[in-house]
Amino acid sequence: MNRAQKALQQGLTSCLCCHQLVALPAAGRCRCPRCGARVHGRIDGSLMLTWALTITGALLLLPANMLPVMTVIYLASGEPSTIISGVMQLYHAGLWGIALIVFVASIAVPVMKLVGLTLLLIQIQLPLPLNPRQAMVLYRVVSGIGRWSLLDLFMISILVALVDMGAVAQVAAGPGSTAFATVVVITMLAARSFDPRLIWDVYDRRRGMDSTNNNHGAAGNG
């Protein structure tokens, strides 16, 4: 009975940029009167865009992990290392704390982001049990951790300038780093294009289907 009021059902929406409450015109989109950003009830094509970016990111994860990201040449010897072998080198050198940081930032975080986004999308599109609070926690983790995976690339850019002594010691970037940079950007864009309000739309709609005395659970939802 005492259901939460949703803004979209009242013809209102919150501007995603300045959080001003805006009355939506019939066309469903307008400009925010306060900050001038585009306002629409839900992000246009959010699910499709997030799927596309997530799949792109997952595909790019393969070259990012298989191609070498960095080559350290020391006294004319050295071989290209991928992300994983770089972590293993750090671990075998006894620097397991740094190894853990690099592992989390450049392997665990991208994978977790892609898996988390896929979970969110599947929960929305398939009739799977959905706990909106857990989904929101997942969404916040996914959108908060993404930037830390650039750590490895920053380290490469520092080392390339720092260790540049010709035959004695040299660090060169590898083609995997380009793929990895793209993965990070793509997953950050994917997290941004996901509209968390869809989680609550679906949750309300399913609850509305369960209770029979409900009148307009899924009204106005494209």
Add this chain to the structure above:
Amino acid sequence: MKPGRDKTPTRWQRACHECDLLLTGRLAPPGQKLLCPRCNATLHRNAHNSIRYTAALSLTGLLLFIPSATLPLLRFSIFAIGAENTLLNGVMSLFDAGYIWLSTLVLFCSVLAPLGKFLLLAFICWGSGWAFLDRPVGAAVRWYQHLKEWGMLDVYMLGILVALIKMSDLGKMEVEPGLYCFVAMMLVANLTTLSFDPHAVWDRLAQRRAHRTRAATAGGLP
């Protein structure tokens, strides 16, 4: 009597931007946070003296940016030969090696975005005092929201630490004065992000507009 800034004649004053719940409360009391009762999203964080602190901090950040971008951060030497690293020469070496996309990304996330954030915030906070800058300030707040997550000074700092530890067994690593400026700039950047509250700026603009319309109607009466 009422300033006509709320166009919608309802009792709702804002909608949660993450779950679309309609709420009556609009702003948090000073020094506290307003959380969404349904999804726990932070709706508004009211920092003390937001505009003044942000103005001072962003100016500090701009000043600190000059030494941290020009002075060397680290120095690495093997035997007698050494090389230095600044914020920009890593980008330059990557660019020269043909990694254009990677170097652009590193340049954007570690130099341009933090600089842009400082410049925008300084402009917003100092410029919101003048009426003729209302529109540019509104646009600047919007750009700041887009730029916010791309400034990654803290990630870069972690990259420096990893590089420092990783290379310390190959040769001699020295910390140069630029690094201290960089650390200070990173701390100031985070403090600036924390102290900035866009609602304070919007309120300031709205109050001035209400004042102006009141003055105009009062002037038009006699």
